Amino acid sequence: xxxxxxxxxxxxxxxxxxxxxxxxxxxxxxxxxxxxxxxxxxxxxxxxxxxxxxxxxxxxxxxxxxxxxxxxxxxxxxxxxxxxxxxxxxxxxxxxxxxxxxxxxxxxxxxxxxxxxxxxxxxxxxxxxxxxxxxxxxxxxxxxxxxxxxxxxxxxxxxxxxxxxxxxxxxxxxxxxxxxxxxxxxxxxxxxxxxxxxxxxxxxxxxxxxxxxxxxxxxxxxxxxxxxxxxxxxxxxxxxxxxxxxxxxxxxxxxxxxxxxxxxxxxx
Amino acid sequence: xxxxxxxxxxxxxxxxxxxxxxxxxxxxxxxxxxxxxxxxxxxxxxxxxxxxxxxxxxxxxxxxxxxxxxxxxxxxxxxxxxxxxxxxxxxxxxxxxxxxxxxxxxxxxxxxxxxxxxxxxxxxxxxxxxxxxxxxxxxxxxxxxxxxxxxxxxxxxxxxxxxxxxxxxxxxxxxxxxxxxxxxxxxxxxxxxxxxxxxxxxxxxxxxxxxxxxxxxxxxxxxxxxxxxxxxxxxxxxxxxxxxxxxxxxxxxxxxxxxxxxxxxxxxxxxxxxxxxxxxxxxxxxxxxxxxxxxxxxxxxxxxxxxxxxxxxxxxxxxxxxxxxxxxxxxxxxxxxxxx
Numbered sequence: 001x002x003x004x005x006x007x008x009x010x011x012x013x014x015x016x017x018x019x020x021x022x023x024x025x026x027x028x029x030x031x032x033x034x035x036x037x038x039x040x041x042x043x044x045x046x047x048x049x050x051x052x053x054x055x056x057x058x059x060x061x062x063x064x065x066x067x068x069x070x071x072x073x074x075x076x077x078x079x080x081x082x083x084x085x086x087x088x089x090x091x092x093x094x095x096x097x098x099x100x101x102x103x104x105x106x107x108x109x110x111x112x113x114x115x116x117x118x119x120x121x122x123x124x125x126x127x128x129x130x131x132x133x134x135x136x137x138x139x140x141x142x143x144x145x146x147x148x149x150x151x152x153x154x155x156x157x158x159x160x161x162x163x164x165x166x167x168x169x170x171x172x173x174x175x176x177x178x179x180x181x182x183x184x185x186x187x188x189x190x191x192x193x194x195x196x197x198x199x200x201x202x203x204x205x206x207x208x209x210x211x212x213x214x215x216x217x218x219x220x221x222x223x224x225x226x227x228x229x230x231x232x233x234x235x236x237x238x239x240x241x242x243x244x245x246x247x248x249x250x251x252x253x254x255x256x257x258x259x260x261x262x263x264x265x266x267x268x
Numbered sequence: 269x270x271x272x273x274x275x276x277x278x279x280x281x282x283x284x285x286x287x288x289x290x291x292x293x294x295x296x297x298x299x300x301x302x303x304x305x306x307x308x309x310x311x312x313x314x315x316x317x318x319x320x321x322x323x324x325x326x327x328x329x330x331x332x333x334x335x336x337x338x339x340x341x342x343x344x345x346x347x348x349x350x351x352x353x354x355x356x357x358x359x360x361x362x363x364x365x366x367x368x369x370x371x372x373x374x375x376x377x378x379x380x381x382x383x384x385x386x387x388x389x390x391x392x393x394x395x396x397x398x399x400x401x402x403x404x405x406x407x408x409x410x411x412x413x414x415x416x417x418x419x420x421x422x423x424x425x426x427x428x429x430x431x432x433x434x435x436x437x438x439x440x441x442x443x444x445x446x447x448x449x450x451x452x453x454x455x456x457x458x459x460x461x462x463x464x465x466x467x468x469x470x471x472x473x474x475x476x477x478x479x480x481x482x483x484x485x486x487x488x489x490x491x492x493x494x495x496x497x498x499x500x501x502x503x504x505x506x507x508x509x510x511x512x513x514x515x516x517x518x519x520x521x522x523x524x525x526x527x528x529x530x531x532x533x534x535x536x537x538x539x540x541x542x543x544x545x546x547x548x549x550x551x552x553x554x555x556x557x558x559x560x561x562x563x564x565x566x567x568x569x570x571x572x573x574x575x576x577x578x579x580x581x582x583x584x585x586x587x588x589x590x591x592x593x594x595x596x597x598x599x600x601x602x603x604x605x606x607x608x
Contacts, residue, residue, distance in 0.1 A: 077553070077554070077555040078555070079555055079556060080556065083355060083356050083359075084355040084356045085355070086355070093555040095553075095555070156353065156355060156356075157345075157352075157353055157358075159336065159337060159339055161336055161339075161416075163416075169416045171336050171339045171416060172339055173338075173339050173345065195333075197333060197334055197335065197336040197337035197357045197361075198334070198337040198355070198356035198357045198358055199356050199357070200332060200333045200334070200356075200357065200556040200557055201555050201556040241553075
């Protein structure tokens with residue numbers, strides 16, 4: 001092979017590589033608008049969102065209940081906040097919060113049964129507060145496209161770092177007394193972890209769903225989902241450590257059904 | 269070529285200040301002029317030690333889950349050198365960036381110094397290579413921040429860090445008095461596999477182990493591939509060390525690193541076990557990184573880096589002192605053994 005041929009082959013290879021890189025770059029660009037849109041929108045629904053399916057308010061039902069923890073409740077892990085003098089708060093982890101057998105921080109949502117219904121994205125933002133070097137709430141529900149307003153009430157800098165599987169990852173710092181961050185998530189994702197890399201004990205979970213039919217159990221393990229149109233549904237109960245459990249439920253017009261659930265240690 | 273022959277003649281005229289080594293194919297003996305420069309060597313040693321400090325600082329960042337506590341790069345919270353609020357993960361990440369920045373300056377200095385004072389051309393290029401590696405390493409570090417620490421990128425950052433450490437240690441070795449002034453005691457190795465092959469194999473399995481460990485630390489792999497490969501590493505390194513210690517005990521340059529390598533291997537296995545217990549067996553549900561898991565893991569990373577660098581030193585010394593006895597070069601080499 002002479003020098004000229006080698007040079008020609010090298011040029012062709014370089015051109016082919018450039019073409020390949022360009023193709024990859026272009027294909028990535030095509031994926032971006034959805035992500036960018038989700039990030040830049042400060043509130044409201046996606047621009048191209050289809051009109052919400054009407055629901056007759058006179059027939060809507062309610063599902064409520066209590067989530068229990070079977071067995072001896074695990075001892076809450078202690079948090080050592082000494083690495084930041086500005087962090088003064090309750091020094092207990094919130095990964096399994098049990099009081100009198102009632103399990104808090106379980107995300108409950110209608111997993112299946114809504115068919116092709118679409119819903120308006122609420123205009124009001126959901127607030128995620130950083131106070132006492134902890135996230136409040138520890139488990140948050142939000143509709144896809146809905147604004148999450150992130151506040152820092154601490155006299156220290158936090159960084160907010162969601163590590164999603166299906167949404168776009170981001171990491172931003174928020175100094176004390178700074179303006180709230182406004183973010184949203186474009187795609188449905190359950191138990192999306194959020195952490196602060198400055199304070200490694202700070203962890204919380206955001207649940208992004210397409211419908212407004214969700215709730216998070218409070219300290220007494222109770223939840224309530226209102227405004228559900230009559231139908232057959234699968235209700236999912238998801239806990240960050242104990243996993244997911246599902247239940248089928250049928251609700252008629254104006255029904256109020258109680259659906260209780262219990263988790264065992266180890267996610268059984 | 270002509271200058272090489274000229275160097276050869278000069279080297280034979282003044283052997284005390286010249287170093288002669290076999291070329292990689294071992295067919296000829298090539299003389300390379302070199303003069304021991306105490307200050308240059310001391311600076312090379314200092315750079316190598318500083319590299320270990322940076323590796324330890326990096327291990328502290330990962331162990332404390334502080335890698336993204338400073339979300340921007342190359343600036344830190346918008347500034348290049350301004351000290352941020354020094355709390356939480358920022359302490360580790362920012363300190364790591366600062367000592368790494370210092371290391372880049374040290375590497376630039378050693379590269380320039382080597383270029384100015386060093387007569388061995390290959391060593392000059394090695395110093396340039398060191399500088400390129402440290403720049404690549406800094407870029408990888410920045411990319412891990414900008415791309416939110418994907419496991420493969422973070423592992424590449426960890427692997428290149430230890431590669432740079434090996435280069436820094438090699439420069440320290442090549443500029444040392446013993447390397448420059450003492451002629452090697454050449455003993456040809458006719459065993460199969462040769463000791464040199466074993467040292468290369470040791471480096472390969474250590475690199476595999478480093479990648480598996482990095483992938484585990486950065487959540488890209490489970491722990492068991494790293495633990496399984498530890499058995500392979502132990503076997504190969506023990507074989508290499510025993511061969512070096514038992515067969516070439518009369519060659520200090522080979523025996524010493526072999527003993528150090530074996531000692532570090534044992535230490536590393538103990539630290540790995542401690543890290544496994546604190547992180548995997550007992551620390552799975554930990555709310556935050558705890559002192560035992562941080563201490564054992566950081567020590568495991570630092571000793572791992574020392575182990576790899578020692579193995580590289582052993583390989584270099586074996587290449588120099590115990591070359592493989594290829595049929596075509598033994599007669600020539602035996603004739604020139606005294607010169608080597």
